Amino acid sequence: MKPEIMMVFGIFAGFALLEALRTGFLHKKRQTRSDLVVEVVSALWSLGVVQPLIVVSAALLLAWSIPGYQGVLGGVGFLVGFGLLLIFDDFTVYWWHRLAHSVPMLYNLHRPHHNAEYMSVRVTFRNNIFYYAM
Numbered sequence: 001m002k003p004e005i006m007m008v009f010g011i012f013a014g015f016a017l018l019e020a021l022r023t024g025f026l027h028k029k030r031q032t033r034s035d036l037v038v039e040v041v042s043a044l045w046s047l048g049v050v051q052p053l054i055v056v057s058a059a060l061l062l063a064w065s066i067p068g069y070q071g072v073l074g075g076v077g078f079l080v081g082f083g084l085l086l087i088f089d090d091f092t093v094y095w096w097h098r099l100a101h102s103v104p105m106l107y108n109l110h111r112p113h114h115n116a117e118y119m120s121v122r123v124t125f126r127n128n129i130f131y132y133a134m
C-alpha cells in the first residue's frame with residue numbers, strides 16, 4: 001500500500017479512535033441505518049478505489065508529461081515530504097471543497113456530507129461516489 005494512502009487511513013483511524021473513546025463511534029443520536037450504509041460505502045469507495053486510482057493515474061500522467069522530473073522529490077526526506085503533502089493536499093481539498101459549494105452540480109454530489117444530523121469523523125468521506133472521482 002502506498003505511504004500516502006496509509007497516512008490518510010492513519011489520520012482517519014486516529015480520529016475515529018478518539019471519537020470512539022470520547023463519544024461513541026457507531027451509535028449517534030438521530031442516525032439512521034442508511035446513514036451507516038452510505039458512510040461505509042462512500043469511505044470504502046474513496047479509500048479503496050478512487051484514491052489509489054488518483055495516485056496511480058497522477059504518477060503515470062506526470063511520468064508521461066514531464067519525464068525529466070521523475071523522482072525529483074525522492075531525496076527530500078520524510079518530514080519535508082510529509083509537510084509538502086499536508087500543505088498541497090490541504091490546498092487542493094480547500095479549493096475543491098469551495099468549488100463544490102459554488103457549483104450547483106458539484107454541490108449535489110457533495111450534499112450527503114452536510115446532510116448528517118450528527119458530528120462524526122464518519123462523515124469525512126460521506127459524499128456521492130462520483131464526488132471524489134471528479
Ligand SMILES: [Zn+2]
Binds near residue numbers: 097100101114
Ligand atoms: Zn462542504
